[in-house]
Amino acid sequence: MMYAANLFEDKVALVTGGRSGIGYGIAEALLKLGAKVAICSRKEAPLAEAAEQLSKLGPCRYQACDIRDGAQVERLAERIKSEYGRLDLLVNNAGGQFPSLARAISDNGWNAVINTNLNGTFYVSRIMAEHFFIPQASGNIVNIIVNMARGFPGMAHTGAARAGVENLTKSLAQEWATYNVRVNCVAPGTIISSGLHTYAEPVKALLEEMKADNLMGRHGRVEEVANAVLFLASPLSSYTSGTTLYVDGLDHLHSDRMRLVNGVRSS
Numbered sequence: 001m002m003y004a005a006n007l008f009e010d011k012v013a014l015v016t017g018g019r020s021g022i023g024y025g026i027a028e029a030l031l032k033l034g035a036k037v038a039i040c041s042r043k044e045a046p047l048a049e050a051a052e053q054l055s056k057l058g059p060c061r062y063q064a065c066d067i068r069d070g071a072q073v074e075r076l077a078e079r080i081k082s083e084y085g086r087l088d089l090l091v092n093n094a095g096g097q098f099p100s101l102a103r104a105i106s107d108n109g110w111n112a113v114i115n116t117n118l119n120g121t122f123y124v125s126r127i128m129a130e131h132f133f134i135p136q137a138s139g140n141i142v143n144i145i146v147n148m149a150r151g152f153p154g155m156a157h158t159g160a161a162r163a164g165v166e167n168l169t170k171s172l173a174q175e176w177a178t179y180n181v182r183v184n185c186v187a188p189g190t191i192i193s194s195g196l197h198t199y200a201e202p203v204k205a206l207l208e209e210m211k212a213d214n215l216m217g218r219h220g221r222v223e224e225v226a227n228a229v230l231f232l233a234s235p236l237s238s239y240t241s242g243t244t245l246y247v248d249g250l251d252h253l254h255s256d257r258m259r260l261v262n263g264v265r266s267s
């Protein structure tokens with residue numbers, strides 16, 4: 001860890017989807033640098049277990065919350081207010097999707113992915129801004145999206161949702177600059193994390209081919225995504241807002257995304 005050990009001392013951060021994978025890694029990194037952290041996700045038991053582990057590093061509270069439900073997000077904001085009294089950083093990490101050809105995505109499947117990745121991100125951002133960032137006249141939002149720079153064949157729903165988040169980021173960054181709130185995205189490529197375990201064969205088998213395609217010859221690590229978040233969350237990036245930082249070993253410039261379509265076709 002090369003950032004100053006007290007970089008986030010006295011800062012409070014909310015990491016959605018913080019019970020697993022990339023979100024857990026981000027929460028861990030923030031705690032190591034002195035932050036107080038809250039994590040949320042839908043499944044209470046693994047969330048409580050994650051919070052117990054993370055609490056060994058520093059204060060970590062949890063609350064079950066489906067980011068698609070504004071009322072649950074409001075209750076989460078109230079809880080953060082009563083536990084910590086303020087919020088300095090929101091990491092919109094919760095998200096996901098399933099591989100499918102576009103023509104096979106049901107209306108319900110489409111809506112589930114849009115609601116999770118786009119609507120959920122908006123609800124949490126607006127509610128945390130109203131409760132904390134705007135009254136405090138300070139705040140920071142980092143949205144975890146995905147590399148979809150050249151579209152996302154095989155996961156068109158999430159490509160559309162994440163493109164929406166990227167554009168939302170540009171809008172909120174401008175509207176909320178006056179309140180001293182910065183908003184940025186981190187766009188991971190393929191990262192070795194619990195998220196990848198959710199995919200069935202033969203999509204899983206594609207991961208090796210995708211690794212071979214990558215110009216750095218490997219997949220990314222959770223810590224590499226967390227480090228990008230730390231930079232955007234910190235004063236080291238104080239003049240940066242409305243941008244996207246790729247953590248993808250160049251996949252946004254060079255990758256064969258159609259591999260996924262071929263994998264889904266043969267499944």
Ligand SMILES: CCCCC/C=C/C(=O)SCCNC(=O)CCNC(=O)[C@H](O)C(C)(C)COP(=O)(O)OP(=O)(O)OC[C@H]1O[C@@H](n2cnc3c(N)ncnc32)[C@H](O)[C@@H]1OP(=O)(O)O
Nearest residue numbers: 095096097098106108109112113116146189190195196198
């Ligand atoms: C291959 C390399 C890619 C690298 C880049 C990206 C990597 C990652 O993002 S890894 C992170 C992955 N983690 C996750 O995706 C976990 C979270 N995902 C989910 O929770 C679900 O996928 C969700 C987003 C769809 C939300 O789930 P939920 O609301 O609980 O959905 P339901 O089970 O109620 O289903 C709603 C609707 O969606 C259809 N559906 C769900 N899963 C699939 C599937 N695997 N295949 C096809 N359709 C699916 C489901 O059938 C429902 O539709 P209807 O049947 O029409 O009612």
Ligand SMILES: NC(=O)C1=CN([C@@H]2O[C@H](COP(=O)(O)OP(=O)(O)OC[C@H]3O[C@@H](n4cnc5c(N)ncnc54)[C@H](OP(=O)(O)O)[C@@H]3O)[C@@H](O)[C@H]2O)C=CC1
Nearest residue numbers: 017020021022041042043066067094095190191193194195
């Ligand atoms: N791993 C990778 O290669 C990449 C991942 N990403 C993105 O990074 C983020 C984290 O991925 P990763 O850690 O790998 O995957 P995980 O599946 O481990 O993490 C997803 C997290 O989001 C939570 N979550 C999902 N839906 C909701 C919801 N509606 N409300 C609240 N929480 C929710 C899940 O918890 P619960 O089920 O309890 O709700 C889980 O903790 C995701 O947005 C993912 O799409 C982007 C690019 C690449």
